[in-house]
Amino acid sequence: MPDLLPALGPWLICALAAAVGCALQRLAGQGFGMVAAPVLALAAPEFLPGTVLLTGLAVGAGSFVADRSAVVTRDLPPGFAGRMLGAVIAAWIAARVVGTPALPLVVGGVVWLGVILSVAGLRLGPAPRVLFGAGTVAGVMGTLTGIGAPPMAIVYADVEARRSAATQNVFFAFGMAVSIAALTVAGLIGLRHVAFAATLLPVIGATLWLVRPWAVRVARGRIRPWALGLAATAATVLIARSLIGP
Structure with missing residues (x-):
């Protein structure tokens, strides 16, 4: 029977990554997966992608509850439809890469794709067809690695910060x-993913509570470079380690 939890050292590294990613997600509507996924791939790869997804659900739900009044509800149906399509496509891909040496490269590549999309300066706007397309891409990226925010971040780049973050968190x-x-x-999520995610929930709950006073004070633009820098660094280390070994 595989271990249900990583050793203490890797657990602490993952907990720190979850806390940093959670704070970024709460304040900017993106960042959790881009920080947590590559760190988890380095520290506890056997728990990918299930643990990132399970903890990400708690992060997104907690962030949504805090800002639910700012959500743009008319944008949700086309984005939801795209996300479901993307998840089905990604599940087929995941069945072929999870547990293989290809997974860390997929995670690192998706993180870098997310960084590139985030800094590309694209301006699309939340039209229904755009939301469906962005949702589909986010579904593929998010299901494989827990990193589904960048496509939606492009769509909401010009939307007022609180509404943007709240809707992205939904x-x-x-x-x-x-x-x-x-x-x-x-068949790619099991008891060990659930157990590990459960131990990280108190960290996520505490982080959401601690950053709450900053939600209306911190400008999204000030957070974004830090989030992207952390994500790019972790992804680069992950890819390099996968290619040349520890």
Whole structure:
């Protein structure tokens, strides 16, 4: 029977990554997966992608509850539909890469794709067709790695900060739930993923509570470079380690 939890050292590293990613997600509507996934791939790869998705669901749901009054509800149906399609596609891919040496490269590559999309300066706007397309891409990225925020971040780049973060957090929480369902059906989420995620929930709850006073004070633009820098660094280390060994 595989270990249900990583050793204490890797657990502490993952807990710190979860806390940092959770704070970024709460304040900016993106960042959890881009920080947590590559760190988990380095410290406890056998728990990917299930643990990132399970903890991401808690992060997104907690962030949504805090800012639910700012959600743009008319944007949700097309984005939800795209996310479900993307999750189905990704579950098929995941069945072929999870547990293989290809997974860390997939995670690192998706993180870098997310960083590139985030800094590309694209301006699309939340039209229904755009939301469906972004949701589909986010569904593929998010189900494979827990990193589904960048496509939606592009869509909401010009939307007022609080509404943008709140609506993205709804997509994030919904996307995590759909991705969890898809991977569970594919047999890729088990007891050890649930157990590890459960031990991280107190960290996430404490982080959401601690950053709450900052939600209306911190400008999204000030957080974004830090989030992208952390994500790019972790992804680069992960790819390099996968290619040249520890």
